[in-house]
Amino acid sequence: MDIPMWFWVLCTGLFGLLAGSYAGAQVWRLRARQLVADKAAGETYDKTELRRLKPLATVRTRDDRSRCLTCGHQLAWYDLLPLVSWLSTAGRCRYCREQIGWFEPVIELGLAAFLIGSQLLWPVELNSALTISQFIVWVLMSVPLAILFAYDAKWFLLPDAPMATFIGLATVFAVLTLTIDGWSWLGVLSVISAVAAIAGLYWVLHAVSGGRWVGFGDVTLGIGLGLLLGRWELAIIAVFLANLIGTLIVLPGMLRGKLGRGSQLPFGPMLILGAVVAYFWGQAILDWYLGLL
Numbered sequence: 533m534d535i536p537m538w539f540w541v542l543c544t545g546l547f548g549l550l551a552g553s554y555a556g557a558q559v560w561r562l563r564a565r566q567l568v569a570d571k572a573a574g575e576t577y578d579k580t581e582l583r584r585l586k587p588l589a590t591v592r593t594r595d596d597r598s599r600c601l602t603c604g605h606q607l608a609w610y611d612l613l614p615l616v617s618w619l620s621t622a623g624r625c626r627y628c629r630e631q632i633g634w635f636e637p638v639i640e641l642g643l644a645a646f647l648i649g650s651q652l653l654w655p656v657e658l659n660s661a662l663t664i665s666q667f668i669v670w671v672l673m674s675v676p677l678a679i680l681f682a683y684d685a686k687w688f689l690l691p692d693a694p695m696a697t698f699i700g701l702a703t704v705f706a707v708l709t710l711t712i713d714g715w716s717w718l719g720v721l722s723v724i725s726a727v728a729a730i731a732g733l734y735w736v737l738h739a740v741s742g743g744r745w746v747g748f749g750d751v752t753l754g755i756g757l758g759l760l761l762g763r764w765e766l767a768i769i770a771v772f773l774a775n776l777i778g779t780l781i782v783l784p785g786m787l788r789g790k791l792g793r794g795s796q797l798p799f800g801p802m803l804i805l806g807a808v809v810a811y812f813w814g815q816a817i818l819d820w821y822l823g824l825l
């Protein structure tokens with residue numbers, strides 16, 4: 533029986549919405565735990581934010597996100613449908629009419645679009661257990677990556693828990709890629725060189741700046757992204773694109789004579805974007821560039 537492509541794309545999109553909804557909830561939970569930990573450690577923290585998010589730090593996982601963060605009203609199943617609930621109330625809480633914000637629909641739609649794009653652009657034909665497993669690992673990996681992306685964009689920090697999940701899955705991804713390509717020392721060296729190219733560069737920047745420009749989280753993220761890219765050429769393109777994206781974000785502010793948010797810039801989201809572009813179009817960029825020379 534032949535299942536049409538649009539059906540798989542639809543499934544991927546729906547999974548992306550659900551995964552995005554989960555990732556969004558995880559971001560708030562991680563933030564709540566972070567604030568509680570900051571308070572316990574005697575560090576400065578946002579008191580209003582902690583009061584708002586505190587219930588999330590203590591609830592059991594299965595009760596997660598079951599209340600409105602503003603009025604505390606218990607949410608019903610129809611309030612928790614990805615995208616649909618948000619659209620049905622025009623982005624407001626059904627009970628207190630308070631704005632929920634753009635975060636949830638953006639992360640849900642973002643992950644759905646990312647996964648559909650991945651499926652359509654996937655470079656390897658999904659015709660064997662190995663190649664299908666590799667794609668499934670990519671899909672699973674998108675969840676911790678989305679959490680890291682959103683968390684770093686919001687609070688300039690890459691939390692440990694999703695990072696560990698990401699590194700674990702990226703290792704499995706690298707092993708599957710090596711298996712599909714046929715194991716060779718050259719292949720293994722290639723993966724090591726990709727990891728060294730990204731993580732090494734960020735480690736140097738981290739060491740030189742004493743952790744001020746580049747946090748250690750960026751170094752760890754570089755290890756995962758290097759495992760995923762598997763080739764040092766692609767790793768260098770990813771870093772180049774990340775810097776390009778960063779410059780494009782900073783430039784308008786610099787031209788207006790001011791830098792937003794204390795001239796600090798989260799490297800995580802830019803590096804993730806750079807790596808994704810490098811994964812799908814890196815070879816094309818490389819061919820184009822070498823053609824110029």
Ligand SMILES: [Zn+2]
Pocket residue numbers: 600601602603604605625626627628629630
């Ligand atoms: Zn409410």
